[in-house]
Amino acid sequence: MEDPADFDLDHISLFEEGSTSIPTNDNIMDILDSSVPAVGMSFDSAEDVRTFYREYGIKMGFGTRIQSSKKGKDNEIRYFMLVCSREGKYVFPLPSELMTLPTQTNECQARISVAKKDSKWYIMSVIYEHSHDLSPTKSRLFCGNRKISLSAKRTLDLNDDARVRVNKSFRSLVGAAGGYENLSFVECDVRNFLSQHRRALGKDGDGQTLLSHFSRMRELNRDFFFEIDIDDENHIRNVLWADARSRTACEHFGDIVSFDTTYLTNKYDMPFAPFVGVNHHGQSILLGCGLLSSEDTDTFIWLFKCWLRCMSYKAPFGIATDQCRAMKNVVAVVFPETRHKWCLWHIMKKIPEKLAANQDYKNMKHQMKVVVYESMTLVEFECNWEKFITSFGLTHNEWLTTIYEEL
The missing domain is CATH 3.30.420 (Nucleotidyltransferase; domain 5)
Structure with missing residues (x-):
């Protein structure tokens, strides 16, 4: 990463897809801490930018994700925006009185925008303020921040070969790290890693x-x-x-x-x-x-x-x-x-799941099998299906309606 204090950003454009404003030398802040994002910072790759902002988020206490990206004429990504994981507004489908947990999005505006010029990636704008409380002590466990180290992966691999149970392997890592608070992953991540690793046919x-x-x-x-x-x-x-x-x-x-x-x-x-x-x-x-x-x-x-x-x-x-x-x-x-x-x-296998709540389920199941398996022609099936739907009052059954329309 280079210090952009003396860099002339007037020569950087955001290409034809870019933003409505281009940063200039007037809005470049003096960088006192190289771990804090600032307009004009340059990186060798897009992955370096994502890693830098993710580590900054862990330090400050928030998660990060990519909010949008744009491509140039060469069909390569030339611009993207990294935002706080609580960016956006999510409308929960259930009424508030039935919600067990509040929504986790807070329309947070904290973000950085990054553009590519020649072979370098530059931070073009930064918003620091968050609309929610930050949690530096828990940020390592946010979804986008969790990561299993190479040494931990090696230990898990050896334990898995020795048929050690996953929960015991995880507890051994907790003990070696000195407590749960010193790990950057949870037991679910361990299970996902081992599940993926077992599927690698290059093993053994x-x-x-x-x-x-x-x-x-x-x-x-x-x-x-x-x-x-x-x-x-x-x-x-x-x-x-x-x-x-x-x-x-x-x-x-x-x-x-x-x-x-x-x-x-x-x-x-x-x-x-x-x-x-x-x-x-x-x-x-x-x-x-x-x-x-x-x-x-x-x-x-x-x-x-x-x-x-x-x-x-x-x-x-x-x-x-x-x-x-x-x-x-x-x-x-x-x-x-x-x-x-x-x-x-596969369709008939789902009958108990989709129709078992009906009072006349056994008769309904039998009649549906008769329609499906004993109709010899398309006209006969259409006629029998209409009688089946009408007799059991299934006109508005979403599953049966979807199947009929799809097929």
Whole structure:
């Protein structure tokens, strides 16, 4: 970080997306403490700015987050704003008399705005005042400030390998630090770290074993396909593979595909995601398999694109999945011409959860199954569904209405 006391900020512009005012030398404060943000401070990277303001927030007693950012013509971020975590106004959906906790946002205006000029990042404006009390002794535990040190991660990793329970590992770290007040994380962070770490297939040499196995399969049959997604630490995040039989089957029976992630492995708790079709005998056939580190949009996009490439870019006419919104968005992106339907098994599984509160639940459940499983044509289903909805007074049931409209 450089001292901007003598720096001429008149030459810094906020580009075409910038603010309505540009700071000048007249509003540059004398910096007595380099840990306090001031107009004109420069940094080598955006991450340096975020780290600096986060540490300042910990010292003063507030949390921080990014409130907005803007890109330049090169599609790279050129400007962003860091604000107090209590910025904004949140309207709680419940009436005040039913609220157990008050809202945590206070329309706080404390913030800094940062812009990039050439290869440097400069603080363009600063607001110091907060609209709430600060908590320097607790700020390390605010959501954006919690962080597990490298030494603590190493200890947790060793304890996990030795099958030490998470709560005992956390208490050992508390004892080594001299108390809870000296830790910058809580037990929930430890559990999240270990959960993510267990999913890394690079652990215990399993990643290398998997790669070696796939390589041997490729040597035995050149049509064996596999793709591996690796993170920044060279841990395997996601895997897709399909043998020659699956790729051939997809050419003949890949028109309609079912994709499900409800299967889990025991050791890593990673979703096992098979692509399944149906052959001319009505039998299920495997068209590809995946192991996923998470079930978010980016992961599904990676998996679906790899599978599409594996199947010679032959997209299915229809695909059935569970009611995952992330998956729905991905299907629209990767398979824009494919008809997306929800899996019937997942829908029927939710009947007890959605309809059990009704007095005539047992009869209602039976009648719904009759409508779904015994309607042979579209016209017959429409007629039976209308009778079912009307007879049980379910016209305004949000779940049934949503399902009908979506399908």
